[in-house]
Every structure is written in C-alpha cells, then in structure tokens.
Amino acid sequence: MKPVKVGICGLGTVGSGTFNVLKRNAEEIARRAGRGIEVAQIAQRRPNPQCDTGSTPITAEVLAVADNPEIDVVVELIGGYTLARELVLRAIANGKHVVTANKALIAVHGNEIFAKAREQGVIVAFEASVAGGIPVIKALREGLAANRINWVAGIINGTGNFILSEMREKGRTFPDVLAEAQALGYAEADPTFDVEGIDAAHKLTILASIAFGIPLQFDKAYTEGITRLTTADVGYAEALGYRIKHLGVARSTDQGIELRVHPTLIPADRLIANVNGVMNAVMVNGDAVGSTLFYGAGAGQEPTASAVVADLVDVVRAMTSDPENRVPHLAFQPDALSDHPVLSIEACESAYYLRIQAKDHPGVLAQVASILSARGINIESIMQKEAEEQDGLVPMILLTHRVTERHMVEAITALEALDDVVGDVVRIRVEHLN
Numbered sequence: 467m468k469p470v471k472v473g474i475c476g477l478g479t480v481g482s483g484t485f486n487v488l489k490r491n492a493e494e495i496a497r498r499a500g501r502g503i504e505v506a507q508i509a510q511r512r513p514n515p516q517c518d519t520g521s522t523p524i525t526a527e528v529l530a531v532a533d534n535p536e537i538d539v540v541v542e543l544i545g546g547y548t549l550a551r552e553l554v555l556r557a558i559a560n561g562k563h564v565v566t567a568n569k570a571l572i573a574v575h576g577n578e579i580f581a582k583a584r585e586q587g588v589i590v591a592f593e594a595s596v597a598g599g600i601p602v603i604k605a606l607r608e609g610l611a612a613n614r615i616n617w618v619a620g621i622i623n624g625t626g627n628f629i630l631s632e633m634r635e636k637g638r639t640f641p642d643v644l645a646e647a648q649a650l651g652y653a654e655a656d657p658t659f660d661v662e663g664i665d666a667a668h669k670l671t672i673l674a675s676i677a678f679g680i681p682l683q684f685d686k687a688y689t690e691g692i693t694r695l696t697t698a699d700v701g702y703a704e705a706l707g708y709r710i711k712h713l714g715v716a717r718s719t720d721q722g723i724e725l726r727v728h729p730t731l732i733p734a735d736r737l738i739a740n741v742n743g744v745m746n747a748v749m750v751n752g753d754a755v756g757s758t759l760f761y762g763a764g765a766g767q768e769p770t771a772s773a774v775v776a777d778l779v780d781v782v783r784a785m786t787s788d789p790e791n792r793v794p795h796l797a798f799q800p801d802a803l804s805d806h807p808v809l810s811i812e813a814c815e816s817a818y819y820l821r822i823q824a825k826d827h828p829g830v831l832a833q834v835a836s837i838l839s840a841r842g843i844n845i846e847s848i849m850q851k852e853a854e855e856q857d858g859l860v861p862m863i864l865l866t867h868r869v870t871e872r873h874m875v876e877a878i879t880a881l882e883a884l885d886d887v888v889g890d891v892v893r894i895r896v897e898h899l900n
C-alpha cells in the first residue's frame with residue numbers, strides 16, 4: 467500500500483520532534499498504522515539547524531501545504547490563532563485531515579473547525595494540545611466512555627509547574643526559572659500564557675468539552691495565574707500538610723459546570739500533589755471508574771511529538787472508514803452536545819485558605835470568626851504565628867470548609883474592613899480531590 471503523505475507546518479520544537487520520531491520509528495509506526503507515513507512537504511518560515519530534513523521538499527509558504535494535492539494529512543504546528551486557523555480551515559476545505567498540537571486554536575475556534583470538518587468528512591485530531599505526551603484525550607474520549615464524568619482536575623501547564631517546583635524545592639526566583647523553561651522550549655511564545663493560566667485554561671476548556679459533552683467555551687473559563695504566590699504562603703501550606711499547585715478544575719454540578727484555573731492547595735499526600743517539574747497530571751473522576759490519574763511529560767520536543775504521531779496513526783487507520791462511524795471530535799455526537807451552562811466563578815464552590823495580617827490585639831480572632839460564621843462559613847482549622855518583628859503584625863492562617871465564591875468574597879470584604887486587619891486578605895482555593 468502506498469504511504470500516506472503528510473505535510474508538517476512549523477519546524478520548531480514540536481515540528482522537528484515530530485519529523486525525527488516519524489523518521490526514527492518509521493518501521494514500527496508503519497506496522498501499527500498498516501501503511502507507511504511519509505513527510506512529503508515541510509513549511510518553515512525559519513531554518514531549523516537542529517533538524518536534518520534531508521531531501522524533504524521545504525516551502526516558506528505555510529498555506530501551500532494545505533493546497534498541495536499530494537498531501538493527505540496537514541500537521542499544524544505553527545501555533546497562534548490567525549494563520550493557524552486559516553491553514554486548518556483551508557486544509558479541511560481541500561478535503562485533508564488535520565493533526566494539530568494547538569490548544570489555543572482548538573479552545574477558541576474548535577467549534578467552527580469541527581463543524582467544517584464534519585461537513586467535509588475529515589478528521590481533526592488534537593491529542594498533543596493537552597498535557598503533551600499524556601494520551602488523556604484518548605483516555606477520556608474512548609477509555610472512559612462508559613462513565614458520567616464528575617470532575618477533572620489537572621496540572622496541565624508544564625512551565626508553571628516547573629516554576630512552582632523549583633521555587634519550592636530550591637528557593638530559585640521566578641524570573642530565573644522562567645528563563646530556563648523558555649530555553650528548554652517548554653514555555654509559550656508569550657510566557658504570560660503559562661504563568662497567568664491562559665494556556666491551562668485552553669487545555670481545561672478542551673478537557674471539559676470532552677468530559678461533559680458541552681461545546682468549547684474558553685471565554686467562560688475563570689483564569690488566575692501564579693505570579694502573586696509568595697514563598698510565605700507556600701511555607702504555611704506545607705506546615706498545614708498541603709502543596710500549592712496551579713490546577714485546572716472542571717466539575718459538573720446540578721447548577722452547571724465549574725471551569726476554573728487557579729493556584730490550589732492540595733493535601734500533600736495526594737499523588738497529584740507530588741507531580742513536579744515539567745510533568746503534568748490529570749485526574750478524572752467518573753461514576754463507574756472512580757478516580758483515575760494520568761501522568762507524564764506535559765511539554766517538550768519528543769513527548770509532544772509522541773502525541774502528534776499517535777494522532778497520525780489514528781488518522782491513517784480511520785481515513786478509509788465511514789465518517790459517521792468515527793469517534794466524534796468532542797467525544798459526544800455533535801447533535802447530542804448539552805447546553806448545561808458554565809458557571810460564573812461567583813457560583814463555584816471550594817474550600818479556602820485565608821491569610822490575614824492582623825494587629826496583635828485581643829478579640830481579633832473572635833471578630834474574624836464572627837464574620838465567617840455570619841456567612842455560613844465553617845472553619846476547619848486555624849494557625850496563628852508569632853507577631854512579625856518588622857511590623858508587629860500577626861499572620862493568621864485559616865482553612866475553611868467548602869463555600870461558594872460569592873460568600874467568600876463577601877466575607878473577605880468584611881474582614882478587610884476591620885480596623886485590626888491590615889492590607890489584603892490572601893485567599894487560595896483548596897481542593898481535596900477525594
């Protein structure tokens with residue numbers, strides 16, 4: 467059988483990794499796919515001296531790959547929303563299958579892209595868009611198809627996890643670790659996407675759609691980054707038996723779907739609390755299976771290439787099948803997607819860690835407790851430290867039971883208005899994941 471011809475668009479970290487893995491494992495991949503997979507064209511805007519592309523035809527015109535009649539599958543690895551969207555839509559219009567690692571593109575334009583792909587009867591595969599080399603999309607879409615998914619919680623940004631791990635373990639500074647993550651090719655072109663949680667929100671949007679059978683709704687995801695975390699809070703969390711991780715949480719409730727990315731305290735004895743460095747991990751809780759945990763490299767050249775090439779193998783196996791009988795892009799049949807709403811952050815519920823800087827006066831704790839109890843907020847534990855030498859203020863750390871964000875925001879406003887409370891109250895959400 468003739469090999470399937472692939473055009474790789476973008477020869478950066480992931481593109482060159484994909485080229486190399488396809489070349490190195492060509493025989494093994496052909497044994498799996500049933501046909502060879504040949505890179506017949508590469509589009510690259512800048513040469514990549516790290517990648518020996520041999521005699522493979524190269525073009526600087528990305529869209530030329532979508533128009534090349536020789537190409538069966540376009541692999542989109544250029545990133546971004548604009549040219550990538552044009553490329554993918556053009557490839558689909560030309561009847562080509564698409565493999566992409568572009569989470570921003572899928573989270574923001576996925577509904578449009580999948581609708582066009584259905585019209586044309588082509589596949590758009592995007593395993594590499596979430597959690598790098600971990601096959602979590604396949605697991606959620608196919609392996610867990612029996613379940614009603616209750617929640618998904620994941621460390622899904624390798625750069626952010628690398629930064630938090632290095633800061634906690636080695637006391638390194640934020641800019642120093644970020645620079646290393648950029649040099650290693652983990653960070654996004656705009657690293658604020660990593661540290662402000664936008665990249666994780668793109669991935670969580672995709673996971674939530676596949677988990678709950680809802681359209682992609684990135685604009686409704688709540689996003690909070692890690693830039694305001696202090697070493698003091700990391701230390702207090704440890705003392706209370708928790709680790710702070712930048713977590714994406716998607717939870718199905720009767721009222722709607724929670725979709726939120728933020729720093730989160732997790733009990734230190736949970737496996738996911740011990741996922742460090744650039745590694746990612748995604749927990750999925752289903753009604754039949756219970757909790758599952760998927761772990762692996764969430765970024766990097768060959769781990770991400772591993773997912774791209776697995777998608778290529780899937781496409782090659784399915785390209786001759788009846789489009790109606792293929793696995794739906796978002797796991798559920800397109801006419802069976804649900805309109806269960808995505809909740810605003812005010813309506814979301816979690817436990818909280820609060821750090822209050824209080825004057826060392828009698829009765830402050832009683833006032834704090836009274837504000838919380840008036841709003842039905844149950845305190846789980848309190849830790850009060852010695853007054854700090856420089857300012858004489860007493861750090862008071864509280865853990866609460868679960869409460870809606872709306873009630874917690876009201877309580878924090880009241881706490882900050884107390885004469886004996888100085889500055890902002892620090893609040894970090896807590897998830898027990900049990």
Ligand code: HSE
Pocket residue numbers: 595597598622623624625626652653654660665764765766
């Ligand atoms: N910047 C992303 C990360 C790359 O650090 O996880 C993989 O999506």
